Amino acid sequence: xxxxxxxxxxxxxxxxxxxxxxxxxxxxxxxxxxxxxxxxxxxxxxxxxxxxxxxxxxxxxxxxxxxxxxxxxxxxxxxxxxxxxxxxxxxxxxxxxxxxxxxxxxxxxxxxxxxxxxxxxxxxxxxxxxxxxxxxxxxxxxxxxxxxxxxxxxxxxxxxxxxxxxxxxxxxxxxxxxxxxxxxxxxxxxxxxxxxxxxxxxxxxxxxxxxxxxxxxxxxxxxxxxxxxxxxxxxxxxxxxxxxxxxxxxxxxxxxxxxxxxxxxxxxxxxxxxxxxxxxxxxxxxxxxxxxxxxxxxxxxxxxxxxxxxxxxxxxxxxxxxxxxxxxxxxxxxxxxxxxxxxxxxxxxxxxxxxxxxxxxxxxxxxxxxxxxxxxxxxxxxxxxxxxxxxxxxxxxxxxxxxxxxxxxxxxxxxxxxxxxxxxxxxxxxxxxxxxxxxxxxxxxxxxxxxxxxx
Numbered sequence: 001x002x003x004x005x006x007x008x009x010x011x012x013x014x015x016x017x018x019x020x021x022x023x024x025x026x027x028x029x030x031x032x033x034x035x036x037x038x039x040x041x042x043x044x045x046x047x048x049x050x051x052x053x054x055x056x057x058x059x060x061x062x063x064x065x066x067x068x069x070x071x072x073x074x075x076x077x078x079x080x081x082x083x084x085x086x087x088x089x090x091x092x093x094x095x096x097x098x099x100x101x102x103x104x105x106x107x108x109x110x111x112x113x114x115x116x117x118x119x120x121x122x123x124x125x126x127x128x129x130x131x132x133x134x135x136x137x138x139x140x141x142x143x144x145x146x147x148x149x150x151x152x153x154x155x156x157x158x159x160x161x162x163x164x165x166x167x168x169x170x171x172x173x174x175x176x177x178x179x180x181x182x183x184x185x186x187x188x189x190x191x192x193x194x195x196x197x198x199x200x201x202x203x204x205x206x207x208x209x210x211x212x213x214x215x216x217x218x219x220x221x222x223x224x225x226x227x228x229x230x231x232x233x234x235x236x237x238x239x240x241x242x243x244x245x246x247x248x249x250x251x252x253x254x255x256x257x258x259x260x261x262x263x264x265x266x267x268x269x270x271x272x273x274x275x276x277x278x279x280x281x282x283x284x285x286x287x288x289x290x291x292x293x294x295x296x297x298x299x300x301x302x303x304x305x306x307x308x309x310x311x312x313x314x315x316x317x318x319x320x321x322x323x324x325x326x327x328x329x330x331x332x333x334x335x336x337x338x339x340x341x342x343x344x345x346x347x348x349x350x351x352x353x354x355x356x357x358x359x360x361x362x363x364x365x366x367x368x369x370x371x372x373x374x375x376x377x378x379x380x381x382x383x384x385x386x387x388x389x390x391x392x393x394x395x396x397x398x399x400x401x402x403x404x405x406x407x408x409x410x411x412x413x414x415x416x417x418x419x420x421x422x423x424x425x426x427x428x429x430x431x432x433x434x435x436x437x438x439x440x441x442x443x444x445x446x447x448x449x450x451x452x453x454x455x
Contacts, residue, residue, distance in 0.1 A: 013312040016304060017048035018231065018417030025367045028440050028451045033367035036422035040229070041178050041345045041413035042371055044209060046293075047231040053296040054233070054289055064288055065257065065279075079288050082295035083278070089298035090223055090240050091214035097247075098240045099278045100291045104205040105130040107224035107239035108172070110281055111201055112137065114249030119168040122159055122198070124152070125379040126179075126335065131172050131203045132379070138170075145383045148336055149185040153192050160196035169198035175207030179377050179384070179411070181317075181345030182336050183207075190219045201241070205229050209415055210313060210343035212306045215241065227294040231301070231416065236290030247276045251283060258283035301416070309416050313344050316414055316423050320346055323427030329353075329434050333384040333409060344418070347375070347411040349385070350434060355408045356449035361438040364451045366429040368422075371411045381409060 024032040037045055057078065062071030064079045083098045092098065101107045112134035115121070121135040124143045132142075141159055146152035156171060163169055171193040176183050186202055193200040201222040204213050208225040215223055222241030228234045251258040251274055258280050261273040274280050301309065321338075324330045329351040334340065350358055359372035374381045385407065412426060441452040 015419050016416045018045040020045050028364040036368040036425055038412045038414055039369050039371050040415045043228045044231050046233050047300050049300045050232050050293050050296045054293050075288050079291055082291040085295035085298055091216045096241055097243045097278045099281050101237040103237040104224045104226040107237050109134040110239055110252045114245045116168040120163055121170050123172045128178050129376040153188045157192045171198055171200040174203045176343045178206050179347050179375050179380055180334050181342035183341045186218050230297045232293035232297040236287055236294050252281040253283035255283035320423050327434050344414040347409045349409050355410045359410055360442055360449040368426050373408045
């Protein structure tokens, strides 16, 4: 479906119903406005369908894998069915495991804890910290930011060619940047990794909500994503992929559920036989509602049709980029260039503005929620902004007053639940702020730029 078709047929491509779509917020200048949630890259609003499914299940809530009662059996069946639904959504291979976690960060830390001894890890500096930082027990090679998808593949090929070919190796790569929204050449990177005997894990936190993710087609060994970016409530995530490293590793958490058999020894100690299934890394009472919500989101997106969702999102991306292009003071951040395929994540800076000040004005004066800062991708932002690697910065806004230069950017992000009006209001607000300036005075409080209400 083309972008022109999307523009012509809104009935086919209407935004999916999400929670909060009718919430109004106060403006510092007076009155109220419907909130424009344009921070999907941090947390997407829950789909109404997901919330309704969770509400319908809530009266039947029960502990899983432990009870003979009807509600426990029902909850167990629902939990394991959710696992199969996620496996189908990801097009997993026979024998792959789906482990429910708390988030993408939790998933990648779990995999990091399961690495074989002596494993060499390769990760681009462009990664979110969830992918950049978990590998503390391994030998890590950090790769420079590439300027094109081809260079990304060549950089990885060169790095892998220098490694010990007999030891285990893992490549960690994003599917879509949480800063620029640009799609990475996952299939080609997977081929490069496998050609050198390495494995690859895909951080699909920003990819899975926007594009279909096939473990089989991309030929990745593992994939990780978060429910709260996939239109499900907070607190759930997934690590899916090959079973062998997970089966051979010590349990991520030790406790009930992970253990199959526990017995006292004659010397007073304890012998433990651990599960070899996904349960090995799911100790404790699992987040059944979270797993069910993720599965519900997977089904909702599949039924809506990714072809339609992608086409409508591309229409919104073009609308935002075209609007920002009309403002000379705006610079959109990019690694691969303006023509690179991307999801609905766009970061930019505005000449003459502190990014925290700009984001605060969008919120306080227009009811638009965006994100400012370094987006938990400090090395990438420093590369994109051309700053010294030693320059201080934080995930949130640094200590800089309105009008002062700061090491941060503004990010607008959207998806399946975003109405046209929200992006249109955003583009109009950017133009108005750049042309006329803010209508209100702002001050820095606890590292954040906030409206000054003291007058």
